Amino acid sequence: MDKTNKYRVLVAFLSVIILVLLYLFLSEKKYINLSLKSMPPILTENYSTYKDELDSLLQANVEEAKNRINIYYAEAHDKEDTLQLSYLYYYKAIVKRKWGIQSDSAEFFLKRSIIYSEKWNNLELASKARYRLGVHFMEKHNYPVSLNYFLEAKDYFKKTDSTNLMLANIYNMLGSTYTLLGELEKGLYYHKKAYPLFQRKRDSLGLAAHYSNISKVYQSNGDLPKAIDYLKSSVRIYKNNKDTINWTNCLVDLSNTALGLKKYEEAKYYINQAYNLASLAKDTISRGHIMIHYGNIYRAEGNQKKALEYYTQGLQLAKSAYIEQIDLYVLKNIADIYIESKQYERAYPYINRYYVLKDSISGAGVRDKINVLQYDNELQQKQTENEIERQKYRNVVLIYTIVVLFFCLILLSFWFMYRNKVKSLRISKLKNIRLEEKVKAEQEFLKLQSQQHEREIEAKAQLQKVQQLQYEFELQSKKELENLKIKQFEIEMEAKNRELVGINLQLLSKNKLMDEIEEIVNKKPSNIENSFFELKKTIRLNRNQEEDWIQFKKVFEKIHPNFFEILSEKYSALTKTEIRICTYIKIKMAIDQISDLLNVSHQSVLTSRYRIRKKFQLKREEDLDEFIRNI
Structure with missing residues (x-):
């Protein structure tokens, strides 16, 4: 009985919470409505x-x-x-x-x-x-900014009255703006949305503007016959309403479209009507632009002289109007006509004006692109802000709905918890017994697994030790093998050096022997001078130092390859004798040995060493012998 009373209290408490939430929800709704009317x-x-x-x-x-x-x-x-x-x-x-x-x-x-x-x-x-x-x-011609304002106006009138004539005009202008921005599909979409509104309101001038604007979409698409049909409809309405300005503009567009189809006589027919209307209205600027269109027709027919005449007259009459694209087009055409007739001096002022105007338009184009990005960003930001405002009320409703549902779910969960409490207790006891049995079995299984894992770890550790010992043995073997190779190389080098030294000592003993013979000969009496002269000559010829040097050089290159190539490439100024001295220094021969081997004085060897130092560009503290041995 106590448990039932507790449950009733809990249900009453949750009911009170739900009622409070509903009251807050209704208060929030009322506040929102009041804020909209504030x-x-x-x-x-x-x-x-x-x-x-x-x-x-x-x-x-x-x-x-x-x-x-x-x-x-x-x-x-x-x-x-x-x-x-x-x-x-x-x-x-x-x-x-x-x-x-x-x-x-x-x-x-x-x-x-x-x-x-x-x-x-x-x-x-x-x-x-x-x-x-x-x-x-x-x-x-600031189309991005224009588009932004039209879209903002459209949002309001579409909400308040979707049949409003103002909305039809906005759709019509949106179609024209998108067409001028090159988005023809969007332009056609808005023109088609404007048409039923104009028709429903029986706004003839609005329909005429619609026909005129939609013709520009078909002109851009290349469907000129369809554009002409729409322009003719527009001309009829403007004529009936006696709207001279728009009537004239539509006739000019008709003439241009017919010219695009190469119907020259039809183009002249429409432009003549436009010129007569402009003359009656005393509209000098319109007459000037019409003259330019006359020039276009005659140029297309190949009558350059007459085209030039109309172009110049048109520029004079329309000079007060600031229409850059028309002026740019006319200046280019006049310059081309003069160039074709090889009147370059007359063409120059028009070409100059053309490029000045073109540069200014290009700059405006860059500004327009910047404005497109800027206003696209602003438009997106405003749309986001509007969407946030529209979602405020929905978010409040959603939040309160979620809260109410949440408390309802809590209530239901308590109900099911109370009903299933006894069952859950019984089931939990059975589960606990089974869980204990399962835990014991798992513990035994885990023990077996841990024992097996420990054995695997020990086996892996032993295997790693064996591998480590094998690796250390291989490494030590490699080191010993490398040391043996180094020692063998040193022994071979020492043998080669001994061979070189032997050759040099042989040469030294030979030269000493020759010197002693020469000295003995020099001491002989003068009565046998001719005989001893021949003997000295023979001794000098038998010395044959060059062949001895070649034999020495072959053995030296085996021990020190590329030594002579490096000397000849880096130090080409060295003489043959200086190269020999460098070679003897390389094998660590003393200065006295070098002088005896070359059969020169001790001072001559020192002088040669000095010259070699200069050619090597060595500093005073640098050792010549050490430098040569490092080559």
Whole structure:
């Protein structure tokens, strides 16, 4: 009965813990919901009047809209009304756009609008400003930055309303940006996503922009006939809406596409229409670019003179426009035409301008690549941060779920432990008995194994001792054999040296004998002078020192190989007599023996040693005999 009461107390305690965890979970959920709603409310009602007024003025009278915006801006700035400033900065940027001014001030206004909008949790306005910033950087050819802003705007409008017309425009611009970055598949994907939204909202101008932009994807893919079909659809819509600027641009694109298909007359037809529209609109810059396109057509036809005329006129008319790629292309074409006609002096200024402009574009390309890496990293970081925020609530739910499940499992485990406690005790007793028997058997087995292991160790130790003794014996035998070989070599060397010394002594005795005979002859009376002269001559001839030297040299080279080669290679300045003296020094002959052997005076040998020292370049403290023996 006591055990049952303990179990009930334990179950009650665990139930209380589970209830506390559920309460904490619900409190956390409520806190999260409150934190999402803790931002200041968006007070759009107070600003709806002037917003509608500004929207209508921007369509009808841009100058009047600009004046009203400045008035509202001054009031909001004095009141430090950041909510109103967020809208007014946005409209200031739109006015800059309407006036055709692509300045850094528009970028500044849009960024300030984003800061104030996010402060008031007005994410819709912040996303619209990001879309405008994307367009701004796209027109400045900074496509990586543009792509980043478009993607941020897309994330918001996709969450709030997937059928929004703003989302269609963002998809359209994303398609164009990816196409310009060379990612054609992504570009086509976003253009196709924009099309049903434009169609659902019946936005004809949006559809026209879609057709115009998607044609560029097919131009890049090389599908020019399909590109022409889309451009014709775009031209029809712009014509019906009397949108002269976009109508003109589409006609120019049509002309370029037809030129790519080598349909020269069709290309001229479209470019003529574009030129007439630009003339009616008094758009000098557009006329200049159209003139350049005329030049492209005539050059493709082979009429270089007329092409050159249109190129130069087009550059003059469009010189105020900053379109680097067009200027680069035209400068190159003009230079090529002059070079083909061998007018090199005229070609030089255009070539010079071409390379200067090309270098500046290459630098911009490198900056774009750096921006791609930088903004890819920033985009990935922002996506990671957003993912972390989205996972916060899920993580909290997961943690509490795991904790509840954990305590439930603990509860169930206690239940099963209580039920199986008696059984487990009985089983444990039986197991203990069996375990003891098993332990005894294992202990006996381990004893036998240890005894066998000890015997193996002893056998291995004995084997190692035998191997060690065998190794020491072999080592000692090798040493003794080497000593015997060394002694045998020394005996052989000593025998050879004795042979050399014997030869030298033989030579010495021979020379002494000859000297004594010569001395006896010299003492004879002068009446038999002729006879003794012949005798002296015969004695000198019988000396034959050269043959004796050759015989000596053969024996010497057997004992000291390469000695003469080393002397001749390293010390080529040595004379034959000096080489002989070096040889006699090598076999440790004394100076007196050398002088007798060479039949010269003691001083002559010393003089030769001095010369040898100089040729060896020895220092005063170095020993000549030791040096020669080490050679």
